[in-house]
Amino acid sequence: MNQDKKNTKKVSRRSFLVRGGLGTAGVLALGTYLFRNPIRRVVAGAINTADAPFSGNTDTPIVWFEVTTDNYIVLHSPKVEMGQGTFTGLAQMAADELEVSMTQMRVVHANSASGNVDGFATGGSTSISSLWMPLRELAATMREMISSEAAKKLNVNTSDLSITDGVITGGGKSMTYAEAVMGVKDWKVPDTPKLKSLSDYKFIGKPIARVDLNDKVFGAPIFGMDATLPDMLYGAVARPSLIGAKYIDANTSKAENMPGVVKIIKEKDFVGVVANSYIEAHNAKDAIEVEWETDKNWSTADIRAMVEVGKGKAYVIQKEGHPDESLEDPTETIISEYWSPIGAHAQLEPNGALASVEGERVTVMISTQVVGLTRDEIAKRLDLDKNEVNVVPTFLGGGFGRRLHTPNAVQAAVLSKAVGKPVKCFFTRKEEFQNDTFRPPTHHVLKAKLKIDGTIEALEHNVSSGDVAFGSPIVPRIAEPVLGADLGAWRGGMIQYGAIANYQAISWRVKLPFATSWWRSLGLLANTFAIESFMDELAVKTNRNPAEFRLAHIQDDGRGKRLKSVIEAVVEKSGYSDEVINGKAMGFAVSTDTNTPCAQVVEVSIHEAEIKVHKVTCAMDPGLVVNPDQVRAQCEGAIIMGISAVLYEKMEVVDGALTPTIYGPYQMALMKHAPKEIDVVLLQGAEVPGAVGEPPLGPIGAAIANAVFRLTGKRLREMPLNLDKNIVS
Amino acid sequence: MTLALTVNSTSHTIEIADENTPLLWVIRDMLELKGTKFGCGKAACGACTVHVDGEAVRSCSYAVKFAEGKQITTIEGLGDEKNPHPVQQAWIEEVVPQCGYCQPGFMMATAALLEKVSSPTDDDIDKNIINVCRCATYYRMRKAIHRAAALMSSLPLPESQNT
Incomplete structure (x- = not known):
């Protein structure tokens, strides 16, 4: 599988801990990549499969754990908590x-x-899966290290010790972990002890309450925007409204006389204000007359025209059999097109950072998914050694991919350096909406040829999308020329029906004039909407039950078995039926994201052209589940976030600017839109944990559209689904 | 100018240049109570919801001058770990928060609703709880609101989420 170079070359006497980075969840990896080149597989593997290795420090347990004098264990997590329950x-x-x-x-x-x-980074639904082996090995090793210190202090053999709740007992005496570690200066790292068997675990697999529950219920100051430092001032940076706007210069004379202004800072690439309060900083910033250079007055129509399949560069990302030959004759080929719009992250906590630059020492407190990258960018801009920059991650007020690049930390640091005091610098909501790294719009062309018996002879998925992974600083520069196709854009875009003889997926790459990047589940949401709506069209055309139609095209290998299992489970649990009962219809769809298959059945009604989702049944197989309650919570949240994207959300480009710029006009699912019933069934088809946070976003769009078809006979092929405007078939 | 504010039953005297400053920033940056959140600054998301004389108010768009002489309650004053408000208790029992950022606003809006409607229907909840949660924890929030209503009126409790 994906032997990460960083991990394999680090072999040392402590390689036992390094080994832990590599999971064994390979059975479900979507096969038949055309990427045979090993570099391609490493890059694709690191980002697109759930067994992406952890690429941090796995050979020094004492970096991970602290024991407090009152015998608490502090785990220093290299993964950030953005709500996913990690x-x-x-x-x-x-x-x-x-x-x-x-x-x-x-x-x-x-x-x-x-x-x-x-x-x-923290992202890609890999936090638990990538740390499954290394963290348990580190913890077991730490336990052995502590107990060997206790053995010395108690003057007994380690084999005669027993441990309960961090208290070590042996030879008629006992001591706490805290007492055992006190005074120890030189730690010896032993060989990795054997891990416990799964049945011996007391907490893994149990619905333990979130460890951050109280902080979040009682309003503790845990987020980036809550950070404070003594003598802190407030910053604001002018950000453009127009697409492609380049900073040229600024007239700051009016702003300089605004109340509360401490300093105006003009840099080669931005202009900012430092003031005594948030409001004063932003008022002064708004009074700066900024000269922006733009090249074109973009519109939604311009963007839509760019994203059409056939306009960009094509890369075949998956191919089996002879799909081109099979789909040659247009009279025998069924073709459908689907569209998805520009999506905003709209996370509730805006981006921003608190930076303190004191001489050559920099401290930055920030909600970020990329701690190391943020440190490196600050060090580069301020011309400092990386070790002089300490990035302190806070809890994130939503991530969803929006914080996989946080260069605003650099601006906060520049402002702080200019005034010699800590500066907290945050986006307004309008700036957030107009300077997002958006979910790219997509266009899909699906083609199929049916056999006489009603099964599929050939299937082809074309997806045209703005960039997701490319352009992101966390993807190695080498990825672009080597891979060609954007591995984020084609996530979920490959054909999961391996029993079809001829199929292919083609990724069309379009470079859009505004930033597009990671949005929870990447291409999965739109790709599955397109593929699974089309599968439903084919099932309807051949008069087959949609679930049985899927099952008939799934191959009999390990991956296929898991895929079939979630389909069978969701059908059984939901009681799926093609019938419209009491004005409600059901819709079915299924997806495979990295190594996690997920099937959903929705119950939908329509009242005055408004689509209402009443119930969602979700069967998912993420492998071994560490916390079933939080896996359910991820399913519930992802399903409703998916409903939001599929039914309501859409950014437009008007007079060169992305709009809307506020919640409300950027319509999102609210309480009244959330289904009152969500039934989650968890299956375990692997011995190790897989992806959880993103896979349940896959099926929801097609499942709703397929239900709407059963209710109305109308096939909605464009997100957000709208009964008035969509093409009627 | 000088303004007298009562926040969570504590009196504060603040010096502020602009009496139209939104109450949110006074609470967060002058009184250092960070549980009330900034989300949009336009009263569109509800992350900044506090109580002013028992009414749910979106403090990002409420001039501090209007709060003078009134009782202001923030999430920190709603309850604490030792003595949680029934809404907070219900939120814990249903394990509602994910990222958690918007949750204080939702709990404040819920507590205000339950003062007026002690046993809200789903329809009451849909019409009154109109804040934005991007993690989309609405499913558990609805359960928690019903649970909080039961806790406050000693009605039979719904079955817990986390069992």
């Missing part, structure tokens, strides 16, 4: 091997100075 899952994994209770576990974000920095 802190809780990691605490469960560590507690079980450390032999401590959950109430003794504390989880904090590792700051970059601690040395425990993730070399990649």
